[in-house]
Amino acid sequence: MIQVSTLRKKAGGTEILKGISFEVAPRTVLGIIGASGSGKTTLLRCLNGLERINGGFIQCEDLRLEPQFTESDYRHRVKQLRRKVGTVFQHLHLFPHLTVLGNIIEAPVHVLRAPRAKAEQEAYQLLESVGLKQAARRYPESLSGGEQQRVAIARALAMHPTLLLFDEPTSALDPKRAAEMRLLLRGFVAGGQTMVIVSHSIGFLTGLADNLLYLEGGEVVEYGETQALLTSPRDPRTASFLQQAK
Amino acid sequence: MICVSPGKVGRAFIHFPFSIFHFSFLFFRLSFIAPGGLFFSCDLVDRFIIQQKRRSTKSHERNKTAGALFLFFRALLLHFQVEFAQLKWKLKMTNGKWKMFCLLAVLFYHKPASAQQVLRWGADPSGGAPYVYTDPVNPDRYIGYEKEMVDALAAAMGRKAEFVPSDWETLVSALQRGSFDVIVNGLEPTTDRARQIDFSNPYYIFQLQLTVRHDDDRIHSLADCHHRTVGTLSNTAASRILQQEGIPLRGYSDPVGAYKDLELKRIDAVVMDVPAEAFYARNNPKLKPAGEPFAPGPYVIGLRKGDAVLKAEINTGIEKIIADGTLEQILKKWNLWNNAQVELQAPIRAGQHAQVAPYEMTSASFNWREALSRLTRAAMVTVLIAFGSMIIAIALAIPLAIGQSRGPRWVRALCTTYIEFFRGTPVLVQLLFLYFGLPAIGLAMPGWLTALVGLGLNYAAYESQVYRAALEAIPRGQWEAAYSLGMNPVLAFRRIIMPQAFRIALPPMTNDFVSLFKDTSVAFAISVWELATAYRELANASGQFLLLGVTVSLFYLAMSLPMAHLARRLERSLQNRDVAPDAVAEGAVA
Numbered sequence: 001m002i003q004v005s006t007l008r009k010k011a012g013g014t015e016i017l018k019g020i021s022f023e024v025a026p027r028t029v030l031g032i033i034g035a036s037g038s039g040k041t042t043l044l045r046c047l048n049g050l051e052r053i054n055g056g057f058i059q060c061e062d063l064r065l066e067p068q069f070t071e072s073d074y075r076h077r078v079k080q081l082r083r084k085v086g087t088v089f090q091h092l093h094l095f096p097h098l099t100v101l102g103n104i105i106e107a108p109v110h111v112l113r114a115p116r117a118k119a120e121q122e123a124y125q126l127l128e129s130v131g132l133k134q135a136a137r138r139y140p141e142s143l144s145g146g147e148q149q150r151v152a153i154a155r156a157l158a159m160h161p162t163l164l165l166f167d168e169p170t171s172a173l174d175p176k177r178a179a180e181m182r183l184l185l186r187g188f189v190a191g192g193q194t195m196v197i198v199s200h201s202i203g204f205l206t207g208l209a210d211n212l213l214y215l216e217g218g219e220v221v222e223y224g225e226t227q228a229l230l231t232s233p234r235d236p237r238t239a240s241f242l243q244q245a246k
Numbered sequence: 247m248i249c250v251s252p253g254k255v256g257r258a259f260i261h262f263p264f265s266i267f268h269f270s271f272l273f274f275r276l277s278f279i280a281p282g283g284l285f286f287s288c289d290l291v292d293r294f295i296i297q298q299k300r301r302s303t304k305s306h307e308r309n310k311t312a313g314a315l316f317l318f319f320r321a322l323l324l325h326f327q328v329e330f331a332q333l334k335w336k337l338k339m340t341n342g343k344w345k346m347f348c349l350l351a352v353l354f355y356h357k358p359a360s361a362q363q364v365l366r367w368g369a370d371p372s373g374g375a376p377y378v379y380t381d382p383v384n385p386d387r388y389i390g391y392e393k394e395m396v397d398a399l400a401a402a403m404g405r406k407a408e409f410v411p412s413d414w415e416t417l418v419s420a421l422q423r424g425s426f427d428v429i430v431n432g433l434e435p436t437t438d439r440a441r442q443i444d445f446s447n448p449y450y451i452f453q454l455q456l457t458v459r460h461d462d463d464r465i466h467s468l469a470d471c472h473h474r475t476v477g478t479l480s481n482t483a484a485s486r487i488l489q490q491e492g493i494p495l496r497g498y499s500d501p502v503g504a505y506k507d508l509e510l511k512r513i514d515a516v517v518m519d520v521p522a523e524a525f526y527a528r529n530n531p532k533l534k535p536a537g538e539p540f541a542p543g544p545y546v547i548g549l550r551k552g553d554a555v556l557k558a559e560i561n562t563g564i565e566k567i568i569a570d571g572t573l574e575q576i577l578k579k580w581n582l583w584n585n586a587q588v589e590l591q592a593p594i595r596a597g598q599h600a601q602v603a604p605y606e607m608t609s610a611s612f613n614w615r616e617a618l619s620r621l622t623r624a625a626m627v628t629v630l631i632a633f634g635s636m637i638i639a640i641a642l643a644i645p646l647a648i649g650q651s652r653g654p655r656w657v658r659a660l661c662t663t664y665i666e667f668f669r670g671t672p673v674l675v676q677l678l679f680l681y682f683g684l685p686a687i688g689l690a691m692p693g694w695l696t697a698l699v700g701l702g703l704n705y706a707a708y709e710s711q712v713y714r715a716a717l718e719a720i721p722r723g724q725w726e727a728a729y730s731l732g733m734n735p736v737l738a739f740r741r742i743i744m745p746q747a748f749r750i751a752l753p754p755m756t757n758d759f760v761s762l763f764k765d766t767s768v769a770f771a772i773s774v775w776e777l778a779t780a781y782r783e784l785a786n787a788s789g790q791f792l793l794l795g796v797t798v799s800l801f802y803l804a805m806s807l808p809m810a811h812l813a814r815r816l817e818r819s820l821q822n823r824d825v826a827p828d829a830v831a832e833g834a835v836a
Contacts, residue, residue: 048730082732093727097745097820107731110741159731 001026001061001194002047002163008055009039009046009218016042018218019056024163024211029185029195031209031226033202035241039218040198041090044165047196048085049078060084061162083111086161090168092152094140100127100151101136104158112159119158126154130184145172150184157188164188166197170204182208202245206230214238365405367396368421369431370414373500375525376580377432378409391521391580395449395573396430402566403559414499415480415786418442421548427556429548432519434483442789444551446560448544449573451586454484455523456536457516459508465515467537468493474514477504477773481786483543484517497783498773501526506682507773508533510690521582542586568594617784617794624780625801631698631766631776632805636759638702643709648739651714661710668707674768676700681772697769697776705762712754716747749820756813760806777801 002024009017016039024030034040045051047058049065052074058065061084065077095103104123108114114122127133130150132143140148149172156164169185170178182204189195189208199205205212205226212229214222214237222229222238233239369378371388378390388409400407410426417429421443432452435445458465465471471493478484480497488495496513498504501522508516509532516527520539527533547564549557567573568591577583650661668676677700681693691699720743728738767778781798785791 050726050729079732079734082730085730087727087730089723089727089730091723093721093723095724095727095742095746097749106741107733110737111732155731 001028002196003059004047004056005059006056007043007046007053007058009042009051010054011042011051016218017046020215020218020220021056022211022213022220022223024194024196026162026194027189027192028210029189029197029208031205031212032196032198032215033200033205033212033241033245034215035200038215040215041167043215044087044167044196044198047163047165048087049081083159084162085165086156086159086163087165088149088152088156088167088169090171092148094148094152094155096140099137099139100132100143103140103151104155107155108158123154123158126157127151129187130154146177146181149173149181153184153188157193162194164193164195166195168199169197170199170201178204200245202230202242214241216241362404362406364408365396365400365403365428366408366410366426367428367430368410368412368417368426369429370417370500371409371411373502373526374431376521376582378430391576391582392430392432394576394579395567398567398572398576399560399563402572403563415782418548418786418789419791421550424550427549427553428560432521432545433548434543435546436483436486438788439548442551444549444553444557446547446549446557447564448546448590449564449568450545450577450582451542451590452519452521452545453539453543453586454487454517454541455520455527455539457505457508457518457523457527457533458514458536459511460532460534462514462534462536465536468517468540471515476515476517477507477513478517479504479522480783482519483541484519487541488517496773496775497779503682503773505530505533510685512690512692521580524581544590565594565599617788618797620784621777621780621797621801624775624777625805627694627774628763628766628776629805631694631701631769631774632759632763634698635701635705635766636762638699639705639709639758639762642702642706643713646706646710647713647717650710651717665707665710668704673701673704673765674771676704677768677772693769693772693774694776696772697766697774701762701765701768705758708758709755712751712758713747716751717743719750720746749817752813752817752820756810756817759813760810763806763809764802 004023005021007017007020008015020039020043022030032040032043042051046053053065053067055067058081060081063077063080063084065074065081067074069077095106098106101120101123104126105116105119108119108122109116124133124136127136130153132147132150132154135143135147135151140151143151149169153164153166166185169181173181178201185195185197186208197205197209209226211224212222212226213220214229214233214235216237222233222235229238230242233242369392371379371390373379374390376390377392378388381387381389388411393409396407396409412420412425414431417431417433418439420426421429428446429443432450433439433445434452439445456465456468456471465474468476468487468491471488472491473494475494475496476488477496477498478488479501480499485495485497496504496507498507501516501518504513504516504518505527507513509530515536516523518527523535528535547560549560564573574583574587574591577587646661646665649657650665653661677697680691680700681696684690724742724746725738728742729735733741766776769776770779770782773779777798781794785794788794
């Protein structure tokens with residue numbers, strides 16, 4: 001599905017990502033954990049092309065992104081990559097001037113050029129699946145944080161992404177809402193959605209992520225199957241992070 | 247003051263311009279009161295001289311003699327202070343009594359009767375040749391046959407002429423306000439003016455001359471001008487004749503603009519008084535006179551109503567300069583002497599008194615119905631210009647704003663240059679440049695289009711800053727969210743960023759639009775018949791400044807209030823989106 005190899009990202013002279021490699025198989029969930037400033041969000045921004053990579057490559061299905069491509073070729077490929085990768089930002093970035101429904105159908109109608117009626121029908125289905133059908137005509141600012149997050153998920157899923165990137169889903173949620181969110185995401189995974197979730201809440205990822213990747217200082221410290229990584233970390237740095245996280 | 251001023255110094259003062267005379271006495275007053283005023287007053291004189299040097303004054307005498315005055319005043323003051331000290335000693339006054347004496351002297355001080363009364367006369371020197379205009383050789387000086395005539399007239403009256411540069415259109419109201427004593431500016435007696443001011447006896451007989459382009463063989467007289475636009479000075483005998491004949495006219499504030507527009511084919515002909523025509527058009531190879539001079543009429547001097555003493559004085563003065571041949575000399579020098587003048591002057595020279603109003607007065611047709619219809623037409627032009635230029639401004643401001651905030655370096659520099667140029671120079675200058683400057687490169691737009699484009703270009707600079715601020719207020723996350731949904735920059739801008747920025751920009755935009763509405767009034771400078779021009783011309787012709795002013799204000803309000811109201815409603819509808827009306831119903835059902 002998506003393969004990342006020796007990915008490097010520099011910003012202002014410092015290397016933020018120092019050769020990251022991993023692979024996400026279809027219908028699986030990768031959880032990326034790590035302390036603040038470890039490069040989690042930057043990695044996510046590389047995966048949807050918001051940051052230009054400086055080394056290695058990203059392979060998403062048949063699409064390959066390498067830094068040595070010419071500017072126009074790179075841009076063209078980023079555009080294609082964004083069609084395959086959906087993103088739910090930590091701060092959501094819902095469009096405040098559009099209704100919930102408008103937020104969801106905006107890209108299908110104007111990017112995919114889907115007929116409006118069909119897009120709306122699909123949007124209602126998505127809203128139903130996130131439990132917000134009644135809020136279709138409301139504006140985002142009138143919704144609670146949790147509701148807004150579910151709108152953002154629906155907005156990303158409306159583009160039928162092969163991969164969904166999710167930045168810090170629990171940052172604005174209380175434990176009860178976080179549990180509900182995990183349940184919701186599990187539903188989507190069961191429906192065949194592949195995801196990469198960045199989170200510092202290990203509890204949230206347990207039972208949701210198939211694999212975990214522990215990032216520290218822009219390097220992959222440990223990468224493996226969730227249960228194995230949580231119960232018997234091979235690297236002492238992972239162990240100490242897990243210890244602190246508890 | 248007179249009681250203490252030694253006579254010889256008083257005489258010395260008379261030779262100085264009044265203002266300086268007055269100032270010097272002011273310093274004396276101060277030096278009386280200020281204890282130890284000896285140095286204080288000298289210090290004041292120094293400061294005054296320095297200020298005068300800094301200020302650029304029109305009066306060239308003052309500039310030229312500033313340096314000499316500096317030394318003179320110091321010496322004079324020292325001299326006076328010594329004399330006052332002697333006086334105090336002679337009167338054997340105590341300090342307290344001396345102060346009281348000085349205070350009384352200041353209170354009872356009044357201007358000594360001027361040895362020579364002034365005759366302040368108003369005229370419009372801009373494009374005012376050969377009447378009165380700025381000497382091209384020496385721009386500090388005014389010249390012209392009327393300047394020379396007034397000088398001679400004032401001398402004949404035992405007065406000193408003082409020229410007050412003014413504006414043709416507002417001469418009558420300026421006279422009534424008391425800005426000067428008389429109007430001498432080729433003024434024709436008309437019935438509507440007669441209601442507002444008094445006239446002297448005539449001093450010159452003018453005729454009108456029709457001028458066309460040199461290659462024009464369609465127009466030979468005014469009769470050929472129906473359905474063509476004829477330019478002339480606003481509010482003159484010529485403009486009244488055109489109005490009476492029902493010929494479409496365009497009013498100008500000076501002959502230069504009218505002849506320029508004729509050359510540029512913006513109008514088809516110009517009617518002007520012969521003196522102005524002789525000076526501005528006769529020698530222009532691109533223009534030619536059409537037909538013979540016609541419609542003779544007198545020039546008179548305008549006086550405030552009821553100023554009978556001055557009127558008698560002026561009439562005697564005119565007779566005097568006619569009788570002694572001074573006026574003839576002046577007119578001959580300016581090439582304005584002809585048979586009509588001989589006819590006018592002959593009886594006076596034969597010892598008779600001048601005939602009163604020997605010529606029929608032209609009158610302006612003013613009635614409220616026509617005024618309202620003309621104002622309505624002007625209002626429509628105003629609306630056209632305002633909307634047109636706002637559209638240009640918006641269309642141009644968006645790329646400017648984007649270029650300035652997100653463009654590459656050179657685009658940014660280009661946009662900034664544009665904005666700073668149009669914001670940093672007066673819109674009036676820009677309009678004049680577009681109207682008179684661009685035809686030099688073969689781009690002659692009609693007046694309304696020039697105003698529309700000019701204001702549009704100008705307001706684009708302001709609007710661009712509103713949009714830039716609005717664009718920069720949209721968080722970067724909105725762009726990123728749009729990109730990550732697969733939108734390209736153009737789509738992201740159009741669908742996501744612009745609608746949000748519009749919400750922010752709407753209140754300042756409304757503001758700018760209302761102010762643009764009012765700024766259309768600068769178009770009068772290029773003779774566009776919009777509301778402000780209409781007001782000036784109608785009010786000047788009728789003297790109905792107050793009523794017409796209220797009417798015009800109502801017109802402006804009738805246009806700008808609905809706009810403001812519409813904008814407020816739009817704003818509210820954009821902001822009242824917490825709960826859309828049908829969402830409540832749907833939510834209740836769910």
